[in-house]
Amino acid sequence: MADTVNAAITDSVTQVNTKVVGETPAMAMGNLLMSTSQALSNAAHNATSAQQQAQITMQAATVQGVNSLMSIGSSVVGRSAEGIIEKG
Numbered sequence: 001m002a003d004t005v006n007a008a009i010t011d012s013v014t015q016v017n018t019k020v021v022g023e024t025p026a027m028a029m030g031n032l033l034m035s036t037s038q039a040l041s042n043a044a045h046n047a048t049s050a051q052q053q054a055q056i057t058m059q060a061a062t063v064q065g066v067n068s069l070m071s072i073g074s075s076v077v078g079r080s081a082e083g084i085i086e087k088g
Helices: 007-071 074-087
Strands: none
Touching: none
């Protein structure tokens, strides 16, 4: 019994292998572009989040400063303002 394979079968397998090898560079480039865009979008999101957190911290510091100024007695504020005006 001969171990021969039909020529149509071998041609079909060869075409499939050629197709896979031909698509490999495009798939690799697509994967590279997708991972790069994912990394860039994560970086942009992290920058935005850091800016928001910094803004909250600065606002809290401003509120603390205003509270400190308002807790000082009005006579002290008046004397301080008078000293500033006289020096100006």
